[in-house]
Amino acid sequence: xxxxxxxxxxxxxxxxxxxxxxxxxxxxxxxxxxxxxxxxxxxxxxxxxxxxxxxxxxxxxxxxxxxxxxxxxxxxxxxxxxxxxxxxxxxxxxxxxxxxxxxxxxxxxxxxxxxxxxxxxxxxxxxxxxxxxxxxxxxxxxxxxxxxxxxxxxxxxxxxxxxxxxxxxxxxxxxxxxxxxxxxxxxxxxxxxxxxxxxxxxxxxxxxxxxxxxxxxxxxxxxx
Numbered sequence: 001x002x003x004x005x006x007x008x009x010x011x012x013x014x015x016x017x018x019x020x021x022x023x024x025x026x027x028x029x030x031x032x033x034x035x036x037x038x039x040x041x042x043x044x045x046x047x048x049x050x051x052x053x054x055x056x057x058x059x060x061x062x063x064x065x066x067x068x069x070x071x072x073x074x075x076x077x078x079x080x081x082x083x084x085x086x087x088x089x090x091x092x093x094x095x096x097x098x099x100x101x102x103x104x105x106x107x108x109x110x111x112x113x114x115x116x117x118x119x120x121x122x123x124x125x126x127x128x129x130x131x132x133x134x135x136x137x138x139x140x141x142x143x144x145x146x147x148x149x150x151x152x153x154x155x156x157x158x159x160x161x162x163x164x165x166x167x168x169x170x171x172x173x174x175x176x177x178x179x180x181x182x183x184x185x186x187x188x189x190x191x192x193x194x195x196x197x198x199x200x201x202x203x204x205x206x207x208x209x210x211x212x213x214x215x216x217x218x219x220x221x222x223x224x
Contacts, residue, residue, distance in 0.1 A: 011212065012211070012212030014209070015208060015209025019204070019208070020206045022198060023199045024199075027195070034192035034195050037184075037191065042097055045096060052094045052101060062108060071111065072108050073104070075107050075111050082103055088101060102178050102185065106175060109178075110175065113146060115145060115146070116166045120141065120162045121142075124139040126139075127139060129158060
């Protein structure tokens with residue numbers, strides 16, 4: 001065995017060993033850690049016990065109506081441009097425990113708050129006031145729909161400052177919790193994919209190194 005052949009064999013062995021180490025990190029640490037995090041999240045969802053509603057036909061419903069659920073989906077997919085995976089909505093498993101179900105719950109709360117009407121009181125010194133194409137000239141109480149998110153409502157505006165009250169601490173707290181849940185679920189799934197990817201790459205590198213080692217193991221230079 002000449003020096004070059006011996007060097008290639010040694011290099012192949014080192015590459016194989018390095019690949020196995022990388023695979024060990026991916027499959028031995030990355031994947032178990034991600035699975036543990038996702039299982040913890042599932043335990044939390046089960047403890048919270050929040051379930052979606054479906055009718056006898058297996059259609060998603062909101063307050064008993066499939067049309068209501070579709071309106072929420074329109075907000076989620078249309079206005080927010082969220083790519084809903086309908087495979088994550090299962091009438092046999094109504095527990096909210098996937099990213100899509102969490103986002104649906106987020107949209108449900110937002111939809112109902114934005115479609116709530118608030119009693120807005122306008123004083124004489126605030127009039128006349130034009131708002132959403134309507135001019136208010138008489139002081140008194142008016143029922144006005146929220147229609148906007150909390151951040152979109154101007155706290156200095158006579159009407160919008162009162163509409164902001166519809167976004168109660170409870171509603172905002174639930175949205176924050178759902179947002180965190182969605183982020184944690186996405187991070188866990190990404191970590192699982194990354195761990196598996198790193199592990200797979202390590203095995204591929206190890207296989208390449210092993211191939212290099214074996215290819216040079218029994219190499220015999222041709223005799224002149």
